Every structure is written in C-alpha cells, then in structure tokens.
Amino acid sequence: MPRRLKLSKARATFLILILSIGFILGGRVFLSAKQSSSEDFSPRVKGNESAPIQIIEYIDFQCPACAKGAKYLKKVIEENPQKIHLEMKYYPLSMHKHGFISAYYAECAARQSRFWAFQDYLIEKQDYWAPMIDPKPTFDLFAEWSGLDLKALKNCLEDKSVEEFVLKSKAEGKILGVRSTPTYFINEKMFVGQEQLTAEITRLLNEGTKN
Amino acid sequence: MKEQKINLFVACRFLIGVFFIVSGAHKLLSPQGNFLYVVQSYDILPSALEKLAAAMVPWVEYLTGIFIVLGLWLRPALQGLRLLLIVFILIVSQAILRHLPLEECGCFGELFSLPLRTVLFMDTALLLFASLLVKNIEKIKSLSLDSHFEIK
Numbered sequence: 001m002p003r004r005l006k007l008s009k010a011r012a013t014f015l016i017l018i019l020s021i022g023f024i025l026g027g028r029v030f031l032s033a034k035q036s037s038s039e040d041f042s043p044r045v046k047g048n049e050s051a052p053i054q055i056i057e058y059i060d061f062q063c064p065a066c067a068k069g070a071k072y073l074k075k076v077i078e079e080n081p082q083k084i085h086l087e088m089k090y091y092p093l094s095m096h097k098h099g100f101i102s103a104y105y106a107e108c109a110a111r112q113s114r115f116w117a118f119q120d121y122l123i124e125k126q127d128y129w130a131p132m133i134d135p136k137p138t139f140d141l142f143a144e145w146s147g148l149d150l151k152a153l154k155n156c157l158e159d160k161s162v163e164e165f166v167l168k169s170k171a172e173g174k175i176l177g178v179r180s181t182p183t184y185f186i187n188e189k190m191f192v193g194q195e196q197l198t199a200e201i202t203r204l205l206n207e208g209t210k211n
Numbered sequence: 212m213k214e215q216k217i218n219l220f221v222a223c224r225f226l227i228g229v230f231f232i233v234s235g236a237h238k239l240l241s242p243q244g245n246f247l248y249v250v251q252s253y254d255i256l257p258s259a260l261e262k263l264a265a266a267m268v269p270w271v272e273y274l275t276g277i278f279i280v281l282g283l284w285l286r287p288a289l290q291g292l293r294l295l296l297i298v299f300i301l302i303v304s305q306a307i308l309r310h311l312p313l314e315e316c317g318c319f320g321e322l323f324s325l326p327l328r329t330v331l332f333m334d335t336a337l338l339l340f341a342s343l344l345v346k347n348i349e350k351i352k353s354l355s356l357d358s359h360f361e362i363k
Binding site for chain 1: 236239240241242244245247249251252263273274277279281283284312314315316324344360
C-alpha cells in the first residue's frame with residue numbers, strides 16, 4: 001500500500017514538471033513568433049552597409065555601461081571600417097531621469113544628419129551631464145558644438161513625432177526581448193553588456209582574419 | 212480527514228511561491244543574454260560557470276516556486292529556496308562590499324528595478340519568512356498536495 005502512494009506522488013511530480021516546462025517552452029515559441037513579425041524602424045547607421053559584422057545597438061545615453069560600450073565600438077569601427085556596420089536604436093530606461101530627453105535630442109540631431117557628432121558628446125561627457133537636475137542647457141551646447149541649427153532643434157524638440165519615434169524604437173526593442181542596456185544584436189544574435197559584445201566582436205574579427 | 216483551511220502561514224507560502232514563479236518565468240521568457248548580463252555584472256564566477264548559472268538559476272526559481280505554491284515536496288522545496296536565498300544574499304553583499312558599479316540588482320528585468328541594498332533587505336526578509344515556514348511546516352500543509360498524499 002505505501003508503495004502505491006509513493007508512486008502516485010512521483011507521478012504527480014512528473015506531471016507537474018512536464019506541464020511547468022511545457023508552459024515555458026510554449027511561451028518562448030509564442031514570443032519568438034511575435035518577435036519575427038515586429039516592424040522595422042529607420043535606423044541611425046554607421047560603417048560599411050555590406051560588412052560581415054552587422055550590429056544593432058539599443059542604447060540609453062545615461063547608462064554608464066552604454067557609454068563604455070559605445071567608446072569600444074567607436075574604436076573598433078575606426079580600426080575595422082570595412083568589417084562592421086552599426087545601427088543605433090533608442091531604449092531609454094525609466095530609471096534614468098535624463099534617458100528620454102537625451103534620446104529626443106539625439107533623434108533631433110539625427111534629423112539634421114548630425115546624430116553621430118551629437119551622440120559622441122553625450123557619451124564622452126556623460127559623467128558631466130548625468131548628475132544634473134536640468135541637462136537641457138548642456139545638450140543645447142553639445143548641439144551647437146555638433147553644428148546643429150538651434151532654431152530647427154527647438155522646433156524638433158516640440159515635435160510629437162520625435163517622442164513617438166523614440167517610444168516606437170523602445171517598443172520594438174521590448175518585442176525583441178531587450179530588457180536592459182546596452183543590448184546588441186550582432187548578426188541577429190543577442191548580446192547584453194560590453195563583456196558579451198567584446199567577446200563576440202573579437203571572435204568574429206579573429207574568424208575573419210583566419211578566413 | 213484532516214481539515215484543509217487557509218491561515219497566515221499558508222498565505223505566506225503562496226506569496227513566496229508566486230514571487231519566485233514570476234521572477235523565474237520572467238527570466239526564462241526573456242532571451243538568455245539578459246540574465247547572463249546580470250550574472251556577469253556581479254563579477255564572481257568564471258566565464259563557463261556564468262553561462263551555466265544564467266541557464267540554471269531561473270529554472271530553479273521557477274520550479275521551486277511552483278512546488279511551494281502547490282505544496283508538493285514542501286520541505287525540500289523550502290530548504291532549496293533557503294539555500295538559493297543565502298547564495299543571493301552572499302552575491303549581493305560581495306557586490307556592495309566591492310562597490311561594483313551596479314545601479315540595480317537586475318533580478319526582475321524591467322518588471323521593477325531595485326537598488327542593491329533594498330534587494331539585500333528583501334532577500335534577508337524572504338529568508339526569514341522561508342525559515343519560519345520550515346519551522347511551521349505542519350501549519351502550512353493546508354491546501355497542499357503533500358497533505359493530499361498523506362491523507363490518501
């Protein structure tokens with residue numbers, strides 16, 4: 001009799017394990033189907049369009065790890081301009097109080113074809129503006145240094161489509177599984193943080209040298 | 212037949228279980244790179260073990276949570292949870308002591324973001340709750356599969 005009871009509990013355990021694991025695997029299939037049907041938004045791009053290493057980065061300009069990653073990518077693209085193509089997308093985090101406003105400024109710079117010059121200032125001077133209560137005067141200064149038309153910038157910042165574009169970029173990232181920044185998609189494979197980025201870029205560059 | 216009734220201990224058992232189901236499932240349904248990044252940020256394991264931990268920990272959280280909610284293998288599940296919480300406390304403590312540049316724990320993705328000290332407090336509280344539940348194991352067996360199998 002006790003043997004039969006033991007067996008029932010073991011069976012129940014087995015059944016619960018199968019159902020629990022099945023639920024997660026089913027969820028993954030559902031989410032990956034949702035991801036493949038996501039819209040594409042026009043990117044902010046740099047490098048050789050037909051490069052073997054295609055990177056899409058989701059960035060929050062106030063995130064310290066993003067600044068480190070961006071500095072590394074800038075260097076590695078300068079050293080390998082034909083091998084890497086980078087697309088930048090916005091993923092401002094709500095935990096960073098200037099995450100959204102810095103993305104709006106960057107998008108307005110992009111609309112004047114000055115995205116990279118402006119984002120370089122955001123990245124290089126992050127330690128300076130991140131603790132500020134109001135970084136807008138500093139961003140205006142960066143805009144001036146980047147050669148932006150300040151009147152057009154002011155109008156752009158009042159344009160609702162800028163906010164919508166940034167939110168769409170973030171929503172797209174969420175659908176793809178982005179949860180923190182910086183997140184990179186290198187040749188469509190996801191990597192989070194600079195450690196994973198560096199390892200994969202080094203691997204791909206070494207592979208390219210061998211071939 | 213034993214009386215099956217809900218009490219404060221049983222409510223705590225459900226809450227803790229659901230908490231770990233949500234935490235584990237959220238990580239399991241996100242791409243693995245996200246949690247691997249969190250593990251790497253704590254800078255405590257060699258590279259190969261980081262990948263193993265990033266793959267295993269969410270499953271342990273999720274399945275332990277399910278077993279606690281259902282009340283199946285309740286004592287081992289709670290003991291496992293206590294062990295997991297002790298490991299979390301040690302990892303978060305070393306990150307605080309080493310002043311690692313972590314803005315938040317990374318435990319729940321974007322579900323909610325908690326600074327390290329808050330997480331340390333929360334994990335300690337959860338450990339105390341889990342220990343309390345182990346101590347009162349007979350009282351939390353109401354509405355559990357364990358009690359169902361005992362009654363049989």
